[in-house]
Structure formats: structure tokens, C-alpha cells
Amino acid sequence: MELTGRNLACERGGRQVFAALNFTVAAGHALILRGPNGAGKTSLLRMIAGLIEPAEGEFVLQGGHQDLEPGQQAHLVAHQEALKPALTVEENLQFWAGFLGGGDIERALEALNLTALAGFSAGLLSAGQKRRLALARLALVPRAIWLLDEPSVGLDAASQVKLQALVHTHLEKGGIVVAATHTELGIRDAATLDFSELAA
Amino acid sequence: MQKFANPTRFLRLQSAIQPWVVAATIVLFAAGLYSGLVMAPPDYQQGETVRIMFVHVPAAWLALMIYSIMALSSAVAIVFRHPLADLAAKTAAPIGAAFTFLALATGSLWGKPMWGAWWVWDAGLTSMFVLFLLYLGYIAVWQAIEDPARGALIARIVALVGFINIPIIKFSVDWWNSLHQPASVFRIDGPAIHSSILIPLLIMATAYTMLFLALHLSAMRAEINARKLRQMELAHVGSS
């Protein structure tokens, strides 16, 4: 399974964010996106997720489900946590499990050490805990491609360890991770794509 | 943060007087119903239907009284920053809305034999209807705002603005009513009420007030516990 981006260009609000961008990520590998804010890291992630159409260029996905778009086989964890404060932690995960076609709630809760909070309403959670709940979606439903937009923001040390463990098991199982991050996610031999070099 | 000045003092006071209030309510209701239904003579004009007054008028008085209490406690909350005052207003609203609904329903039942229609837009009932909407609006404000502290600030303003508008609405509805209907046959205060009717009415009114007191005090205790619960949940979540 390999995800390739050929000659990608992105325009947002009439401004060209980046152009002639190429990358390849093979199964079991991670791609770290570096660069200043507004360089287009988030836009690339949203482009892979299928939310934005590239102005030019295209994605090629070898392996994986041929009839599904890359976005349909990907998890996106962005700044917004997609949580409903009125629902409890467990109910939020139950919804996503049901909506994304089945998933193991206990495993997801355990993966981010949220079991103790299962019965509490998500509105009571702190920012870090909400971030962990959003990341728990990764462990909930197995999907090949993980698109992470600064996942470690707001996480305490213990949770960062949990996140790294999660990412490692995903890579060992042949998954792909594309992450925009300023902090070190501790992923061994990850390729890097620096947006500051791409003078658009 | 919503600190509680002295909920314990209030809770102690509440548990002390609650049994007495409940006892008084029961006694007053018994006396009121007995005097109203058995002793009071039927009206020479309306016959037995005049007895509806004993459930309609107290409900109407209470509807107005409770909104005034909500406005008063909102004012206290603003001036003295007393968090319990916000709770008093919040817990009183549903009770007030229920009594307003009762006033409307019994008013309609009382009007039907006389006017032949289930509902007539007469002065009293129309202003009562608008008051009902003020209650719904106030309750909706608490539901719409998740953060209790911010909800309290907005609810105070809504209660006071509503309260200031009650006389204005009453006046304009009365004027509107006199415009379309010469003299409404049915007046709540009506001609000088004979004492045999007045006594049961006053007993029933006091019974309703005591009932409100009993409900309101217990509702406040539940609300204080609910706030405590929310804080403990926050603390529990925060520590794990």
C-alpha cells in the first residue's frame, strides 16, 4: 500500500498556498509535515482527506480498497475535536463507532486511558482530555491512513507516550501516518516534508 | 466560579421548615376545598360554575406572584451577587409556568359555559397567555446556555425585562380589549365578592402559596445538589 501525491497545488481564497508538491508514503511509514503556520500543512491533510480538491495534481493510492477514495480510508484528527458536550465520553465514541461502521469502544478508551471517564459528559473534560478523546477515534475503527494535525497539542507527558505507542502499533501493522507537528512525535525513520522550501 | 455563600445555612433552614410548610399546605387545601365546594353557596347567575374561581383565581395570582419573586431574586442576585438568588429564580420558573398554564386552562373551562367557546381573547386571559410566554422564554434561556454562571447573568436580565413589561402588556391588552369588546361580562375581580365566596378564595390562595413555598424550597435543595454534583463530577474528571 502506497500513497503518492503528484504535482499537487492548492489554492485557498484565491491565494496559492503551495504548488508542485510531490510526496510518497509507503505502508508502515510516516511523513512529518514541517513549516511555518499557513504554509499549507493543514490544507494538504484536508486535501488527502478529500475535503479540498487540489488545484492541480492528483493522489495515487496503490493497494488499499481500490473503490474507496483515500479520504474514505483515512482518519483525520484536526484541531476541532468533533465532540458533543451533552453526550458522555462513551456515547461520543459509540456514535463514531456506529457511524464509521463498527469499532471497539473499550479498546479505544483504554488506548488513551479514558476508561475512568467513560460515564462523564464530555462537556466536563479539560482540553487535554478532549484531545485524548479525539485521538481515541484512531483506535476505535481501523483505518489505513492517519492524518494528524498537531496531535500532541495539549497532551500531558503520559498521554504523549500513549499516542506514540498508538502510532507505532499502527505503523507496525502496515498503516500510513501523515502528521503536521512542531513537536517530536518520536517516530523512528520518518520522512519529512518541509513546506518552507516549497517557495510557491 | 459560582461560590455558595451559605447553602448549608439555607439547607438547614429548608429541612427545618419543610415539614411545617407541607403540613400547612395540606391543612389549607382541606379547609379551602371544604369551604369552597361544600359551604359556599352556588352563584345566583353562574350556578355551580362559580366554584371554578377557587382554582382559577389563586393560580392566576400565583402566576403573577411567582414572576415577581423571580424578578425580585434576579434583582437581589445583581445587587448582592448572591448565587442562591439565581437558583431561587431558576427553580421558581417551572412552577410559575405550571400555575400560569393552570390559570389559562381553568379560565378557559370557566369561560366555556358562559361564552360557548373554549377560548375567548378577553383581557385577563390574553395577558395571562403572554405571561406564559414570558415564563417559557425565561426557562428556554437557562436551557440554551450551557455554562451556569453565564446563564445566570442572562436570565437575570430576561426576568427583569419581562417583569417591567408585565404592567405595560397588561395595560395595552386591557385597552385593546376595551376597543373590541364593550364591557367584558366576565371580570376576575368582578362585583364586590360576597364573603361566603371570598373566604374560601383566600384560603385557597394561601394554600396555593404554601404549595409553591414547599415546591420551591425542595426544588432549590435539588438544584443546590445538582450544582454540587456538577462540581464533584468536574473534580472527579479533573483528577483522573
Add this chain to the structure above:
Amino acid sequence: MKILAALIRRDLTLAWRQGGGVGTAAGFFLTVVVLLPLGIGPDQVLLQRIAPGALWIALLLSVLLSADSIYQTDFEDGSLELMTMGPAPLEMVVLAKAFAHWLAAGLPLAILAPMLGFLLNLAPELVLPLTVAMVIGSVSLSLLASLGAAVIVGLRRGGVLVSLLILPLYVPVLIFGVSASRGALAGPDIFAPSLLILLAISLVALVSVPVASAAAIRAYLK
């Protein structure tokens, strides 16, 4: 299908817990009903003549009002984005959300309205036809309202715009809804066709609204 069921169940739980949605719409409906006699006068005969039309107008305004939050919260907290990445096509997601809104707000209002008809001295024999017409009509009212919600989801002050966009689309529903509500009085040659046309409008909305809403939402997600 199970996927959409999860979404519908979640939306209904949220509507039930927050309670605000339906409650405010019902309150709004009552307000419109009370404003009429205050404006027009308490004359029973006059009120009776306008009752079906007035109840329909109050209903469609309330449904429209209660719909602007269908996508708003999901758009703001990022759920909408993830839903487009889910296995179910966005068109079906939109249909599920509109259905959830119909169950939570559209239908209850359509049942509540005739029951409040007595406030406007509605003729008792009109209550049943009015209910039938309103239940059928409420399907397209909810669908069109959800389209309006989708069209303004990214805008901050979309409220007025949505009324301007959607109320004109309510005209056919209003016309045939009111004529159907005349029921027996209007005679069989008007009652049945009006109902059928009302049903046809709902079916057309059932097909066209999801496609249009999905397109609108995708535009905002770009």
C-alpha cells in the same frame, strides 16, 4: 443503514437532552398564535375564517426557525467534516439529519398545531383534515428547512438569509396545505387532489434536498 441509524439516534438524544430546539419552536408557535388576535382583533368569526391559514403560517415559521441549528454545531465542532469522510455518502447523511429534525421538531409541531387550533376558534370538523395535511406537509417543511440550514451553515448571521431563501419555497406547501385543511368543507374534488399534490411536493423535496444540501455543505468545507 446502521450507520444512519447511529446518526439519527445521536441527533434525537441531543435534541432530547438539550430540549431547547423543540421547546423554543413550540414557544415561537404559541407567540405567533397570540399575536394574531392582538393584531386582528378577538372577533371569533373572523378568527375562525383565518384559523387554518394562520396555523399553517405559524407552523412553517416555527419549523424554519427550529432548523437553523441542524448543521451549525456539527460544522463548528468538526463533526461534519468527519462525516463526509465516513462510509455513508454525504447525501444520505444529510437525509438522516433532516429525518432526525423532522422526528424531533417537524412532526411534533405538525401534531401540536391543530390541537392549539381552538385558540383561533378553529372549526372542530377541520381539526382532522388539518392534522393530516400538516403531517404530510411537515415532511417538505422540514426538508426545505434543512436545505436552508445547509445553505447558511458557514455564515455567522444566516438567520435572515435562510428565511428569505426558504420561505418562497414554502409557498406551494402553504397553498395546498391550507386548501387540503379545508377538508370536507372544500368538497372531495379539492381535498384529495390538494393532499396528493402536498405529498408530491414532499417526495420531490425528499429527492432534491439531500443533493442540494450536500453540495452546499461541501462548498463550506472547502
Add this chain to the structure above:
Amino acid sequence: MSFAAEHIGFVIASYALSAIVIAGLIAGHILRAHQVERRLKRLEDAGAPRRRKATEVPNEQ
């Protein structure tokens, strides 16, 4: 009060309706009070930090 009087049905209806609404209010309040107290007790039994040191987290990693 004579039950044979005209329109007696309305009197009975208004008293019945009042009784129902008041009973509903009372029941609602008792229900809510119990529900809150039950959840409060359940939280206290589950070892809310109030009695224990806040740092002692229920399940140590």
C-alpha cells in the same frame, strides 16, 4: 354543591385538571430530587476526590 347542576362537568374538569397538574409538579420535583441524590451518592461511593487526596488517581498507569 349539587352534582346535578348545569355545567357541573366543567367544575369537575377544572378541579381534576388542577389536581393533575399539581400532582405532576410534586411528582416531578420528588423525582428530580431523588435522581440528583442518587447520582450524588453514586459519585461519592465511587471515591470522589473530595475525601481522598486529589493526586491519587483512580487507576494508576
